[in-house]
Amino acid sequence: MLMTTMQSVLDEICLLLETYKGRDKILRTLSYVTKLVGGLHNNEEIAKKLLIFSSKMSGARATLRLLDDIPMIQYTLQYGLGKTEPDRLMAQLGVLSNVIDQVYYPIEKISWLAEHKLISGIDNDKWDTASSVCWVLSIYLTLIKTFRYITVLEKHKGCVSKDGSIPLERILRLQKYEMLTLLRMSIDFVHAVNTLPPGFLWSSKLKTWQVGFVGTLSSLLGLYQIFYKRTLK
Numbered sequence: 001m002l003m004t005t006m007q008s009v010l011d012e013i014c015l016l017l018e019t020y021k022g023r024d025k026i027l028r029t030l031s032y033v034t035k036l037v038g039g040l041h042n043n044e045e046i047a048k049k050l051l052i053f054s055s056k057m058s059g060a061r062a063t064l065r066l067l068d069d070i071p072m073i074q075y076t077l078q079y080g081l082g083k084t085e086p087d088r089l090m091a092q093l094g095v096l097s098n099v100i101d102q103v104y105y106p107i108e109k110i111s112w113l114a115e116h117k118l119i120s121g122i123d124n125d126k127w128d129t130a131s132s133v134c135w136v137l138s139i140y141l142t143l144i145k146t147f148r149y150i151t152v153l154e155k156h157k158g159c160v161s162k163d164g165s166i167p168l169e170r171i172l173r174l175q176k177y178e179m180l181t182l183l184r185m186s187i188d189f190v191h192a193v194n195t196l197p198p199g200f201l202w203s204s205k206l207k208t209w210q211v212g213f214v215g216t217l218s219s220l221l222g223l224y225q226i227f228y229k230r231t232l233k
Contacts, residue, residue, distance in 0.1 A: 012227070022226065024061055029219035031057035036212025051208070062112060069105045076102055086152045093145040097138055104134035132195040139189045146182045150175060173231055180228070184221040187214050 016022035031054045038050030076098045082091025108131045114124035153175050157168070191214045196203035206214070 016223075016226065020064070024064065025219060025222050025226065027057050027061050029216070029223060030054075031061070032212050032215030032219050034212075036209055036216050039207060039209030039212050054212075062108070065105070066109060066112065069102075072098075072102055072105060086149065086156075090145050090148050090152070093141050093148070097141040097145065100134050100138045100141070104131060104138065107131045107134060129197055132192065136189070136192045136196065139185055139192050143182065143185045143189060146178055146185060150178050150182065153178070170232065173228075177225065177228060177232060180221060180225055184218050184225070187218040187221070190214050191218065 017026065034050045034057070035054040038047045038054060041047040041050065079094060079098055082094040085091040085094060107127060110119070110122065111124055111127035111131055113119045114122040114127060153171060157171050157175075190202075191206075191211065193201050193203055194206040194211065198204040
């Protein structure tokens with residue numbers, strides 16, 4: 001029994017690590033967990049090592065994102081004007097979010113190149129701020145879209161379940177998944193706003209352990225959603 005359980009857990013971990021999104025979420029979780037522990041640890045030497053590890057994991061994710069442009073273009077083209085969305089508002093929000101995400105990647109590339117001294121004459125702080133603004137806007141739009149989807153599901157839940165085409169149980173699972181997304185994106189919004197320069201809401205006010213805490217919560221929710229999503233199929 002124990003061996004079967006261990007084998008099952010190992011299979012799940014390997015399945016997760018075989019995908020780009022799964023590996024990214026693992027790296028993200030490691031980054032924020034070590035940032036949280038490093039920010040709270042009393043031993044300065046250990047705290048420093050944990051924060052270095054956290055920074056390296058975050059750097060690895062940033063490097064991997066340099067290749068995300070083409071997949072994003074493919075997704076944007078496939079999404080089009082959002083004809084598959086339940087209503088026009090969600091389609092409009094989806095299109096606008098895709099445009100912002102598409103702009104985000106080249107901005108982040110320039111910031112990454114400037115940070116690593118691969119290009120000169122660039123004010124990295126401005127480009128870093130620009131990427132943070134894109135991140136905040138993208139999360140905000142996703143929050144609105146997710147909330148809208150939850151209300152649409154609730155509004156049409158009775159109609160959909162009555163005709164028998166989609167079981168009510170599946171609608172309820174889908175609602176739960178979207179509620180988890182809403183919670184995760186709300187946490188990410190707190191984090192994203194903090195990356196902006198001082199002067200906007202709580203920007204630049206969170207301590208290291210607080211950033212680690214919100215990042216860890218978001219990452220764990222994201223990992224849970226990967227497994228929970230399988231129940232929707």
